Amino acid sequence: MSSNKILFGFHAVTVRLKTHPKSITEVHIDASRRDQRMRGFVERVKEAGVKLVDSDDERLGKLAGSPRHQGVVARVNAIAMQHSLDAVMEDLEAAEQLPLLLVLDGVTDPHNLGACLRVADGAGAQAVVAPKDHAVGLNATVAKVASGAAETVPYLMVTNLARALKELKERDVWVVGTSDQAEKSIYDIDLNRPVALVLGAEGEGMRQLTAKTCDELVSIPMQGAVESLNVSVAAGVCLYEALRQRRAQSR
Missing domain, CATH: 3.30.1330.30 (Ribosomal protein L30/S12)
Structure with missing residues (x-):
């Protein structure tokens, strides 16, 4: 940068x-x-x-x-922020903090990325991860839409997303992907543990290899006529469900 x-x-x-x-x-x-x-x-x-x-x-x-x-x-x-997934995870482990990561596969629109960073900051996610070759980078439009979250949430672009997810799994992070075809919903699984939530771009969804690398696939229940949500809205649904479960558990 x-x-x-x-x-x-x-x-x-x-x-x-x-x-x-x-x-x-x-x-x-x-x-x-x-x-x-x-x-x-x-x-x-x-x-x-x-x-x-x-x-x-x-x-x-x-x-x-x-x-x-x-x-x-x-x-x-530019301000110094963690710029590697390993560094973020080591900091979380040292602080004994429960990981909550947002992974975006194929999100190329800067407005969508900015909105995802904003909701990630609001829900307390410690980083947003994306592949270098299928994602938009940080720019002024992203920062504007993020309303400051581009300054607070590390945005980590990795060379090989599937390999990065496997490395998270080796650190006992449960990798949960979203899919319209999944039988379980986001409300049916335990998110009160180390979690990486993986979302694909609106329309195309996650790439096949990314989906295969996930530990579990879940859907977001859709009750109306539309078939899918904007990726930033979907990210908000998933991240805040994780936050809700964690707050309920801590009471």
Whole structure:
């Protein structure tokens, strides 16, 4: 990952201001905006001691590479996060923390990835794993949709997904894939244990080798006319079912 990158949108930049303000080189804002939200944001930037640059919509759009910048674009330095699956697992084992991982196979849309990172952060997943050759990488659009979660949840791109899943199984992580054809549902299995939840892209689903590598396949019950859910919605259903079971067990 490059040491210098762009973040845009209120949520993404505000999270970076909260968590790593010294990593921000400068913040560009739409000088024509004087609404309450922008005023509050500008105060936060000034309190953090970050350079503030007045810009216009055209320049902001070029910097962000998108018209959906909300009048806020930041130049930032990349922050250190765990960048290997082994490192994440070793940290979890050292902390005696129950692993909850989200694995995405074939998700190439940056909006879907951003939404998956956001729900992973919300549910307490410790990492999102994807193959290098069948996935979108982190970019400004992903960071915008993730609303800060791209800064808090490690996104690990592995060379061989099936091999990475086998390595998780060797660490006693139960690998659960989602499939419309599975007889059991996500509500029928025990998720109060080390778990990696594997989801494929909407429509195509998981690749055959990925599905064969899973310990178990489950479905998400569909009661209406539609046949499937968007991958980020499906990720939310599965991750929050794991969270629900774990919280119930701890009471």
